[in-house]
Amino acid sequence: MEQENKLEIPSIVYQGDDKKLQERVRKFKAGTFRIVLFTIVGFIMGHYSYTYVGENFMPMKAVLAIPYKLNEALYVSILGTDAMVGGTEEYCIFGFFTEFFPHSYLATFLAETVSTVLIGGAVYGALAYFTGDRKVFTMQRFVKFAGCWCIAILLCVVMAYGVNTKAVADNEALKGIPVVRLYDREGKSDSGENVVIESLLEECIYGGLEQDDLQRDYEGEVYFRITFSLLRTTVCRINFREGYLVAEKGTTYRIPEEYAQIMKGYAEGHILTDTTEGPDALERPDTTEEPGVEMHEKTEEKTRGEVMP
């Protein structure tokens, strides 16, 4: 019954060139290849973006700087200056300078390298996208393309921030296997007695220090740096006379008596006279005599003929 009522609609067969109907597919393939190529170039440009500082040829400098500067702008706009504390005086005096997240090498790597590489890829990929056929690479498809890049970059920012936050908390709690380095103002780690103190500090931090809300004596505090398991670093202060240690954010720990006594013995003769100046000393103008150098010389003199415990 239904078959009888069927309409006779003349058949239509496409008689043109098949290539014409598949034109957009061909253009899409070619365009995708171009985007991939540009993205790879963008990754490379992003990776070497930091070299813009040393570049003298202005147009090249501008091109190189794009991913790095966008990265800086992104981190500062999302996380504020928390992301970029590497330039603080405390870190600079130790000759240790990273622009992003100095507390964690992993966070620094994510922020400084991975993010910049991703931004480079996104910028150059987008350039290739806009040079493609508008009918194939439409604005709607670009929004999806850009959205994917935004998610990837934001994930990287969140990861870097998360890793750093965890690192800062762990540093404050002195968690991990410590490698202690006492630094003078030129960023050098001294040998001699300092090595003894470093190993004693490592031992007592590794053993676990007791947190103590004690009265601080700022005058007698010495700066030093601890690296934990090669992935985290922090700047702490120690007071050999009073036998306590202050983590970067101000948490204080009591050093066990047996360690404190030995360290005090070593420190009184060699370090206290030079590096017990506290944070105020950092603002003091340079004098003809470098305290760090002096400390280094004294240390060498004292170590000759001494036996380590």
Add this chain to the structure above:
Amino acid sequence: MKFAAAYEESRDAVWGYLVYMTKDTALAEDLSQEVFLRMFLHLDKFREEASVRTWALRIARNVFLSYAKKKRPILLEEQEWENLGESRSSSGGNLPEEEILKREQAERVRQCLMCLEEQERTVLLLRDFEELTYEEVGKIMDLSPEVIKSRIYRARQKFRRIYGQEES
């Protein structure tokens, strides 16, 4: 499934559907390109629950609707016979008489179809031109086979009325 095979299987179905829906071969070509691009992009999502032709026609309908809504809403409405101009398809040239008559009939059908609403045109084309089952037409239009049956019945009546009027 490879794109080349999917293309071969659905080319004429997509082309025919779009030519009848738009009455404009240049536009049909443009929309077909978009249909095949979408097929190429989403081929991995095609699970072969329906035939490639059904899947391609579903995409073709979506592409047509999205184009018509944005650019030419008139394509969705039923049009007056008097307002329909000549088709943009190529003229007969040196073709035999039989072929010319066939083309004229096709042109007449196209014009009658344009006097129907988009949904009526679609059900007629999918059922009587593409020869799909009610279930397949239902899948393309997101309607149940029962609804499709009644719509086809009404659309055919309307088509015949318009066709008869013009013939007389």
